Amino acid sequence: MSTRHNFQTGHAPSWFRPRIVRTFDAPPDSPEHEEREREPERVGRPATVLAEGRTGLHALLKTWDRLAGPIPEDWIRDGLRSLRIDRDALWDCVHFHERTYQRTRIHAGDQYEVLVLCWRPGQGSPIHDHGGSTSGVLVVEGVATEIAFMATACDRLAPSRSQRVHAGAVVVSRARDVRQITNLEPPGTNLVSLHVYSPPLTGHRCYRLSETIFADHDALLDDPPVTRSAPL
Numbered sequence: 001m002s003t004r005h006n007f008q009t010g011h012a013p014s015w016f017r018p019r020i021v022r023t024f025d026a027p028p029d030s031p032e033h034e035e036r037e038r039e040p041e042r043v044g045r046p047a048t049v050l051a052e053g054r055t056g057l058h059a060l061l062k063t064w065d066r067l068a069g070p071i072p073e074d075w076i077r078d079g080l081r082s083l084r085i086d087r088d089a090l091w092d093c094v095h096f097h098e099r100t101y102q103r104t105r106i107h108a109g110d111q112y113e114v115l116v117l118c119w120r121p122g123q124g125s126p127i128h129d130h131g132g133s134t135s136g137v138l139v140v141e142g143v144a145t146e147i148a149f150m151a152t153a154c155d156r157l158a159p160s161r162s163q164r165v166h167a168g169a170v171v172v173s174r175a176r177d178v179r180q181i182t183n184l185e186p187p188g189t190n191l192v193s194l195h196v197y198s199p200p201l202t203g204h205r206c207y208r209l210s211e212t213i214f215a216d217h218d219a220l221l222d223d224p225p226v227t228r229s230a231p232l
C-alpha cells in the first residue's frame, strides 16, 4: 500500500504528514477482515458540522482515510461543505507562483488526494477532464470561475456554461466532465481552493485550443472572410 508525496515545501505539522492508509487491522485471512472488505460503508459519513479550521479538515481526512474504496461523490460534496476553513488555517500550504497557478499536495493515500491550489488574478488551468476521478473543489478564499465544456457533433469542444464560485461554495466534477478553472477577479484578489480527487488523479487529459471551437479564431482575424456582393 503506497503513500504519495505530501507537502512540497517546509515542515508540515505532525497531523498533516502523509498518512499510510490502513484499511484493515484484522489478519488478511480472518473472517473479520473479509467482513470489513465487503462493507466499506461501515465507515460513517463526516459529521454535519466539523470543527473549525485544521481540526475539522483533519477529522474529515481521518474519516476518508478509513474508506476501502474511492470516496462517493456526495461524500466529497458533503464533506467539503462541512468544512469551515480559511486561508489562515492553511497558512503553510498557501503558495503562489507568478508564472502560473501553484498546486500543493497536502495529503495523499490510495483512495484519494488533497491539494491546495493558489491562483493570482488572470491565472487559470488548462481545459481538462479528470480521467477516472471525481473532483471536488472548495473555494477557500476569493472567487473561482468554472467554465464547463461540452462535446459537439463537429468534434470540437464548446463552452457550455460558466459560473462564479464564491468562498465557502463547493463544485464537484465527474470523471469525464471537461472544464477550466480560472481566477478572473480584479488585480490583488487572489484565489485559494482546496481540491479533492478520488481516486487520485491519473489518466486525466488536458485539451488544446485546436480541439475547441476556438481553434481557428486567430487565423480568422488574420485572414477574415471575404464579403461578396450578390444583388438580388
Ligand SMILES: [Fe+2]
Pocket: 128, 129, 130, 135
Ligand atoms: Fe479540475
